[in-house]
Amino acid sequence: MQQKKALLFNIQKFSIHDGPGIRTAVFFKGCPLKCNWCSNPESQMGKIQIAWDAAKCIGCKKCVKGCPEGAISEGENRILIDNEKCKGWQECMKGCPANCFQVEGEYKAVDEIVAAVLKDRDFYEESGGGVTLTGGEVLQQADVAMELLKELKKHTIHRAVETTGYTTSEVFERFLAQVDLVLFDLKHYDTVKHKEGTGVDNAIILENMKLTVQKGKQIIARIPVIPKFNDSLQDAAGFCRLLMDVGIKEVNLLPFHQFGQKKYELLGMKYKLNNVKPLHPEDLQDYQKVFLGNGLDCKF
Structure with missing residues (x-):
């Protein structure tokens, strides 16, 4: 079992x-x-979350384009992550050249x-x-x-x-x-x-x-x-x-x-x-x- x-x-x-x-x-x-x-x-x-570090970001926006759920968008001076939409696939992490993201959970x-x-x-x-x-x-x-x-x-x-x-x-x-x-x-x-x-x-x-x-x-x-x-x-x-x-x-x-x-x-x-x-x-x-x-x- x-x-x-x-x-x-x-x-x-x-x-x-x-x-x-x-x-x-x-x-x-x-x-x-x-x-x-x-x-x-x-x-x-009570679910897996993705955290984003502004200090590491180089502004390439690959994460916005790469999220299969459309959970990532551009905000004012930061990347926004919609945790309700996010399914924790971690595509944003795989595509980020600056390692801006980390998994929580x-x-x-x-x-x-x-x-x-x-x-x-x-x-x-x-x-x-x-x-x-x-x-x-x-x-x-x-x-x-x-x-x-x-x-x-x-x-x-x-x-x-x-x-x-x-x-x-x-x-x-x-x-x-x-x-x-x-x-x-x-x-x-x-x-x-x-x-x-x-x-x-x-x-x-x-x-x-x-x-x-x-x-x-x-x-x-x-x-x-x-x-x-x-x-x-x-x-x-x-x-x-x-x-x-x-x-x-x-x-x-x-x-x-x-x-x-x-x-x-x-x-x-x-x-x-x-x-x-x-x-x-x-x-x-x-x-x-x-x-x-x-x-x-x-x-x-």
Whole structure:
């Protein structure tokens, strides 16, 4: 029987920020949230995309003529790629003499992914690490992700997932059964503000966060701290009330950064946080103290 394939946009080895020990992070493509600050905009669309680098372009227009779907056109000072029309044939790449294009996304079978991550098994065992499924939102491809998690269990690999929890409770409960650690992304405690920043409300997310605790899973809340969205001391207190009510005791703060800014340009996407200054742990000491003062284990 033909094995299901996962649409990934990266497999990152030697990750030390996605769970305990040395880990391999498997990045799934596709996400129902559209966070204004997203540092991986290539993760949002659940299909293969083509990125274009203006700095390399020599203006030959061979890509416009060569696209079989008519997905490439000339814009003002740039090439435009219609991702709805694009079928990922990559003819634009083959015909470009300046190598302006790159593919974002690749389908991989479960066996391929397992083989890739097992190469570093010795590092997992020595450091107490393992594999973390992340994204995008891995729950967008829940079935194939669960197959992968089951295979990893056969090899006694520690399995973590970074997720927004945005799916039905039925799917999430089945998914939780295959996971050792949940890194639960929490963008905002307030429903209205959550929708303003991500495009969706947080009702499903909060229900699945509670379900994670009820099932006795190890859980760490991860809060991206974003200027003028959730960075006030009042916001810190709001998060604390929510986490204590749910029963989560461990929190990671993720200060806002601009590492993904260039990707928006390559993908022809609008970035809403241009010129917003990054935050650093030293900027958030008082913010962290609110969590610590409420008895929460809060780290950067």
